[in-house]
Amino acid sequence: MSSRREVLRTLLGAPLLGQALASGWLAGCGGSGGGDPLARVEGELLGPDLTAGHRLRDGIPVEALRAAPTEHLRLAILGGGPAGLSAAYRASATLSEGVALFELEPVLGGTARSAESAVTPYPWGAHYLPMPMAHNPDLLALLQDMNALEPDPQEGGELRGAEALLVREPESRIFHQGYWERGLYPYAGASADDLAELARFRQKVDEYVRYRDSQGRRAFAIPVALSTTDEQVMALDRLSAAAWLDREGFRSARLRWLVDYACRDDYGLRAEQASAWAMLFYWVARTEEPGEDTVDLLTWPEGNGALVNHMAARAAQRGVRLERGQMAVQVVARDPGAGDASAPVEIIIQDTGTNTLRRVTADRCIVAMPRFVANRVVRGLAERDPQVAERFTYGAWMVANLHVRERPSSRGVGECWDNVLYDSPSLGYVSATHQRGRDHGPGVLTYYWPLATADAAEGRRNLFEADYGTWRDAILSDLRRAHRHLPEELTRLDVFRWGHAMIQPRVGMLASETRRAAAAPLGAVHFAHSDLSGIAIFEEAFYHGVRAADEALAALATPPGALATPPQGA
Amino acid sequence: MADTGTAPGPAPSSLRTPLLFVTVLVVSTSGLVYELLAGAYSSYVLGDSVRQFSTTIGVYLFAMGIGSYLSRYVKRDIGRRFVEVELGAALVGGGSVPLLQLGAAYTDAFAILLYGTIIAIGTLVGLEIPLLMRILKEELEFDELVARVLTFDYIGALFGSILFAIVFVPSLGLMRTSLFFGLLNCGVAAMGVTLLSGLIAPAVRTRLRVSAFFLALGLGITFAYADRIIDYTEQALYPNPIVHAQQSRYQRIVMTRGMRGTQLFLDGNLQFSSNDEYRYHEALVHPAFAATQRHERVLILGGGDGLAVREVLKYPDVREVVLVDLDPAMTRLAREDAFLRELNGDSLGDPRVRVINDDAMVWLDERARAGGQGEGTQSTPFDVLIVDFPDPNNFSLGKLYTRSFYRILQTAMSDASAVVVQSTSPLYARQSFWCIEATMREAGLVTHAFHATVPSFGEWGYVLARRVPFEPPGEPLLAGLRFLDGPTLASLFVFGPDMAAVPVETNRLNNQMLVRYYEREWSRVE
């Protein structure tokens, strides 16, 4: 019992744990007796296939390496998250035969996966996409293909997000001092100084929104690859967001909370660890013109699951074979100079159900798995980029889906799409039924909690140290402050532990040469993953998926004689 | 004289008897006032004043009988008992209106509370006179006693009934009147302690005086702060007394009743007033029927009070009415409340009417998604659609006025159908009104805006629309309506310059412009 309390203290922090204990509520839970009010709440502990990682380390039996290839592909895509599916979507527009995608998990979507209950679909990870700007035509084309855009007569017929997909007002609220307020900034009780700092912060953001370099590039753009590389802006990657706030003289506790929240929300990092570049990117890259609000957000009940499901369906329709439960355990890029007769890429795939191994060869391969996995799977990659292991760190996240009979009652503003708690280790929750307009009755609340510790490995330890009951208690201790009657409304609570949820843009990561070099192909093997941007958002995964597909297609289109030459540059 | 001499300074006997008759006078005045208060309050709350007055009076008189009967069990300590009865009357009678007011707003068992209070007051008042007579019998001959007591009793009753209507209710209001008479009862109790000091042991006298003092203090404070107390109760929100109040899962449903009819409020917003709702509902329903030929299938969104259905059922060619209202408590009230049922002609009980309790947007969306798979008529379009939601004063309602909503709505329409949308006031909320109209147009509908005067709302607006161009209707299809005839109907489509269209942004799910316009405009009016 005391060790569980220790774990809870680590997760919640002493003040929150104290509050939960003082309310007398925690004491009644988790006990083995029949008095547990949550005994009827169903739920389970979920997570990506962890045994897969171990299998990778066990090594591959020699027979498998010598076995005759079962097939030869023109293009093999390894990983069925947003990046891999973007590659499949892009490639299948031109290449209709000999393309297959192998995904380790039984479901596609990676960190943008979703699920569905009798009430509504709901996300397990990514849940929204900011409306892309005109400089991202490929992504706009995907949205158009999904019927997610429509011309707006009020904006002279300009294409905008479809009304049903743009986050419905009321978008967000914040729980602060016992009361839900509209928006994300706690205005109630803010002093004149607080508001002045908020305004000054917005001015700073606007300065960067206005910025263009000599080539006309924005200071911060989505995808990251379109941002300026000018030293003046890149220097922001050498200090933390917190250090930048200090340097610029921002002292308001509320503003600093907002900045810290943004860093946790997008990167799972505290302001002390996230780089100032990454922090400013959050606002600047999403603001079209100075003085404007950030762009509209697109969302679906299943979150970005809608995007991956669409790309998967299209790719399948165009002939791409999507194989689930298939793990790439080894990728070997043949040395083009060796004059070897065999195909440029050799891949060993393991069926995660039967554990059987097979050998597949391909002309080109796109590795769309996280970089820390690719380092183990692709022979020679770790050696090529020795700095990567240290530079690429991954944060741990816990995501819970709370199934409720009725929306929990709240003081102040009623339920919004995004529901944030001030002074909480969590990020709050999004309501899956919001976009469909179901404001009453049963729903699913997706609740996010990044383990934003100074040391990434420590966060991962905390994530796994807490068992289901501990997580449940931590979640409800946090949420019960805002919704006293939540436990009574709860019918099901599932907990998903993402050990390596996303890449972390810590100080120095984004501007590093290591990051830029990591995207270069290795022989006929191309790389696609949001890791390569240092920022884990759908747009980056899509950008790298499309880029890698274009690289591979270009190589496949060149005459056979030239095939063996690796594409120039990166 | 029965003075035992233990009491310090008993009242001179010359004064004592007249003072005791003053007591009779006060006691009977206040008794009658309590009875009238209960009658007035119950007729507000439960309606039907003739019945309420006769039943409260009947119950009250019966309770007085119980009191008189019980008086025979008071064998000893008559003086003390009399004072205690006075204190009881002061407490229950004086506190009756505040108690009933809270009860009306917060309990469903108002009738139990009401009759309980009436019986308690009646019993106490019924005890007063017999006890007084027994006290006075020491001093007067029996026939003299009966004659005088009954005289004062009836004078008191006359006082009470005249002063109640002319002086007290107009100047003090119901709550202060009841508290005022509670204070008088307290005064009588205090005076009684002195007048009857010979009959009461000294220690008891002190206790009774202290009780009277604290009770008077309590009633006095309540009297002084009555306005504040009213402000804290829900009643402050409504001009007329609350006759039904209920918190459903979705909203607060309140009915009030005053001189000019019964009103229904949802979350504090007036939905109708029975004296002029026919204007609102005739304008809502009949132009839409006149704008299309077929009226077989009618869809009503909102309108859980059943009043629009009442108008719809006047058309003999209506075969099926589907009413979608979020709140089962509202449609249940429309079916079960005697007053509402009379007003809506029990329309929700008609076999042609099907009531669905769901969010209209979600219901339409799911209906559209189900597409042709619905059984029977489920996927056939409706001929007339009546959209009668509360005003867009929050986001949950605002979504029901968005372009997205009007697009989904069209999945339930054919080119032959007509739809009408209640659209708030074009006079007080001009941008809101034209925002709804512009939003409907942007969603692809062809619109004609119109308006009608509904005194309890003011100038009210509607938008009539179809999927294809059409002429605004010339005259209603039914004769004998109270408000609408040919020339009147045609005039509704004319907007004077103070209500004419203004440039507005359209209402989208992601901007909810309408809720912003609406908040701004109505806060100016209020």
Ligand SMILES: Cc1cc2nc3c(=O)[nH]c(=O)nc-3n(C[C@H](O)[C@H](O)[C@H](O)COP(=O)(O)OP(=O)(O)OC[C@H]3O[C@@H](n4cnc5c(N)ncnc54)[C@H](O)[C@@H]3O)c2cc1C
């Ligand atoms: C909790 C959470 C919330 C998020 N919220 C948002 C958001 O709201 N908006 C947003 O834009 N982004 C969000 N993100 C980030 C976003 O999900 C990612 O940046 C992006 O979508 C990642 O896509 P990816 O394809 O690069 O990587 P991944 O999603 O990591 O996909 C990699 C895929 O490769 C598979 N794989 C791994 N190893 C192998 C192997 N050996 N063989 C075969 N397959 C393998 C994995 O199973 C996985 O499916 C969130 C992430 C998390 C964890």
